[in-house]
Amino acid sequence: MSERWDPAAFKERVDTLLRDFLAEEAGHLVRIDPALQPVADHLRRAAGHGKRLRAAFCYWGWRAADQPDSDALLRAAASMELVHAAAIVHDDLIDDSPLRHHLPTVHVSLETALAGRPRARAAARSLAMLIGDHLMALAGQLFAVSGLPAAYLARARPMWARLARELVAGECLEILSTGTGPDPDVSMKVVRYKTAKYTVEQPLLIGGLLAGASPALRAGLSAYGMPLGEAFQLRDDLLGLFGEPGDTGKDGLDDIRGHRPTTLLATAWQAALPTQRQHLARVFGRRDVGEEQLREVRELMIELEAPQEVEHMIVSRVREAVGHLDGLGMSRHARWALTDLARSATDRRT
Numbered sequence: 001m002s003e004r005w006d007p008a009a010f011k012e013r014v015d016t017l018l019r020d021f022l023a024e025e026a027g028h029l030v031r032i033d034p035a036l037q038p039v040a041d042h043l044r045r046a047a048g049h050g051k052r053l054r055a056a057f058c059y060w061g062w063r064a065a066d067q068p069d070s071d072a073l074l075r076a077a078a079s080m081e082l083v084h085a086a087a088i089v090h091d092d093l094i095d096d097s098p099l100r101h102h103l104p105t106v107h108v109s110l111e112t113a114l115a116g117r118p119r120a121r122a123a124a125r126s127l128a129m130l131i132g133d134h135l136m137a138l139a140g141q142l143f144a145v146s147g148l149p150a151a152y153l154a155r156a157r158p159m160w161a162r163l164a165r166e167l168v169a170g171e172c173l174e175i176l177s178t179g180t181g182p183d184p185d186v187s188m189k190v191v192r193y194k195t196a197k198y199t200v201e202q203p204l205l206i207g208g209l210l211a212g213a214s215p216a217l218r219a220g221l222s223a224y225g226m227p228l229g230e231a232f233q234l235r236d237d238l239l240g241l242f243g244e245p246g247d248t249g250k251d252g253l254d255d256i257r258g259h260r261p262t263t264l265l266a267t268a269w270q271a272a273l274p275t276q277r278q279h280l281a282r283v284f285g286r287r288d289v290g291e292e293q294l295r296e297v298r299e300l301m302i303e304l305e306a307p308q309e310v311e312h313m314i315v316s317r318v319r320e321a322v323g324h325l326d327g328l329g330m331s332r333h334a335r336w337a338l339t340d341l342a343r344s345a346t347d348r349r350t
Contacts, residue, residue, distance in 0.1 A: 004333065005333065005336060005337035005340060007051070007056070007340070007344065010052065010055075010056060010059070011051065011052045013074060014052040014055045014074065014077070014078050014081060015048075015052070017074065017075060017078050018047045018078055018081060018082070019044075019048075021078075021138075021142060022043055022044050022046065022047060022138075023044055025043060025138060026040035026041070026043050026044040027040070029043065038110060038113050038114075038127075039127060039130075039131060042106050042109070042110065042128075042131055043131055043134065043135070046082075046085040046088075046089065046106075046131065046135055047081050047082060047084075047085040047135075049101045050081065050084070051344060052078075052081060053199065053200075053232075053341065053344070053345055054077075054080035054081055054083070054084055054198070054199055054200075054203045055074075055077040055078050055080050055081050055203070056077075056337075056341055057080075057199075057200050057203040057204045057207070057225070057341065058073075058076065058077035058080050058203035058204065058206055058207040059073065059074065059077045059207060060204070060207065060334055060337050060338055060341065061203065061204035061205060061206065061207025061208040061209075061210075061211070061213070061221055062077070062207035062208065062210055062211040063207075063211075063331075063333070063334050063337070064204075064207075064208065064211075064213065064217060064221065064328070064330040064331075064334040064338070065207075065208055065211035065212060065213035065214075065217060065330075066211075066330075066331065067210075067211040070148075071147070072146050072147035072148045073146070073148065073207070073210065075142060075143075075145075075146035075147060076142075076143050076146035076148055076153075076156075076206075076210060077203070077207065078142060079139045079140070079142040079143040079146070080139070080198075080203045080206070082135050082136070082138050082139035082142060083135075083136065083139045083163070083164075083167070083198060084198075084199075085135045086132045086133070086135035086136040086139065087132075087167060087171075087198070088100065089105075089106050089128055089129075089131055089132035089135065090129070090132040090171065091171065092105040092106065092107065092128075093105075093106070093107050093125060093128050093129060093132065094171070094175065095254060095258055095260070096258075097254055105128075106128040106131060106132075107124050107125045107127075107128035108124075110123075110124035110127050110128060111124035111125075136164070140160070143160065148210060152210045152211075152212075153210070155209045155210060155212065156206045156209040156210045159202060159205050159206050159209055160206060162202070163197070163198050163202040163206070166193050166197050166198070166202075167193070167194070167197070167198045169193050170190060170192070170193030170194030170195065170197075171194055173186075173189060173190050173193060173194065174190045174194055174260065174261060177190060177261040178258060178259055178260055178261060179259045179285055180261070181269075182261065182265055182266035182268075182269035182270070183261070183266055184263060184266040184267060184270060186261055186266070187261045187262060187263040187265075187266040188230070188263060190261055191230055191233045191234065191237075191263060192226070192229070192230060194233075195229065195232065195233040195236070196226060196228075196229025196230045196232065196233055197226070197229060199229045199232055199233070199345075200225040200226075200228045200229035200232060200345065201221075201222055201225030201226050201228075201229050202225075204221045204222070204224070204225045205218055205221060205222060205225070208221050216328075217328060217329070217330070220324055220325070220327075220328040221328075223321075223324040224321045224322070224324040224325055224338065224342075225321070226321075227317035227318075227320045227321045228317065228318065228321035228342050228345060228346070230313075230317050231313070231314045231317035231318050231321070231345070231346045232345045232346055234263055234264075234310050234313055234314050234317070235314055235345075235346050235347075237255070237262040237263055237264045237310065238264060238307055238310055238311070238314075240254060240255050240262070240264075241255055241256070241262075241264060241294075241297070241298065241301070241307075242298060242307060253289055253290075253291075253294055256283060256284060256286075256289055256293070256294065256297060257285070257286065257287050257289055258285070259284040259285035263310060263313070264301070264306055264307065264310050265280075265284070267304075267306040267309050267310060268280065268300070268301045268304050268306035271304040271305065271306060271309075272300075272304055276300060276304070279296075279300065280297070280300070283296075283297055314346055318342050318343075318346050321342055322338075322339055322342050325338055325339065
């Protein structure tokens with residue numbers, strides 16, 4: 001790979017690597033028993049989407065420490081995408097989301113495949129949970145067999161363990177907070193631990209640790225990664241409610257029906273008058289909410305300036321993140337790539 005950052009070429013490298021890795025693992029499952037074919041099919045397709053941002057942040061954490069392009073590092077970086085694939089399967093299962101990337105989610109698709117069998121829904125959900133578990137295990141496997149020296153891997157293992165712990169903690173916090181009184185502080189903690197850390201900060205730090213980055217560089221990467229990760233999830237929250245399903249590939253009513261503790265909903269609640277809160281309370285958490293109620297909630301949130309406030313939070317965090325790149329002593333290629341990734345992660349339609 002040339003010094004110049006080419007996101008499309010990088011994505012193609014990661015896509016090819018993951019496609020081959022998961023196809024091989026799917027083959028192992030089918031050889032155990034042909035009945036595992038539906039599971040193998042979903043495993044093969046599990047990491048088929050995305051911009052490969054997590055792999056890219058890991059890669060540039062490595063390159064920021066003046067390490068060269070490396071196929072072994074690429075395999076380690078690609079493992080971050082399997083963490084994300086596992087998190088998506090589990091998240092969709094927990095939220096009972098019907099769509100992801102314009103396609104039925106894993107548990108919904110498996111329920112269709114099992115139609116006519118006893119307890120098909122429960123079986124499909126159980127299979128989806130196990131697929132998510134296996135993807136997380138495969139992430140660790142791909143990292144371990146990446147081909148990097150054992151001493152390099154040892155430097156990053158504590159951060160890998162922290163990533164897994166905090167991802168689970170964030171998901172648990174969201175579950176425990178769902179349906180409770182909206183609280184901006186709680187919502188931001190969920191943002192931080194469920195998404196922000198494993199999307200940006202921790203992949204960067206894993207790449208830096210693999211490369212032997214100095215404590216000062218790692219501190220700078222963390223200062224860049226934390227606000228950018230938060231901005232990434234805040235953008236996702238905005239798209240979740242104000243994006244169109246044709247663009248986002250997800251149901252725009254998910255967050256309302258699930259009464260999830262998003263920063264957008266908490267910001268609206270905090271700004272609302274008592275009568276406006278009563279209106280929101282009648283809608284949040286109802287499974288029968290339709291497009292008309294969605295339109296009304298959108299209008300009320302705009303009136304309360306909640307999306308405008310979240311947009312301001314995104315812009316200020318991106319500015320803060322990029323500002324931390326100054327003075328880190330990294331190459332201009334690394335600085336340019338991380339600046340471009342900040343834009344790509346937060347200025348997106350889907």
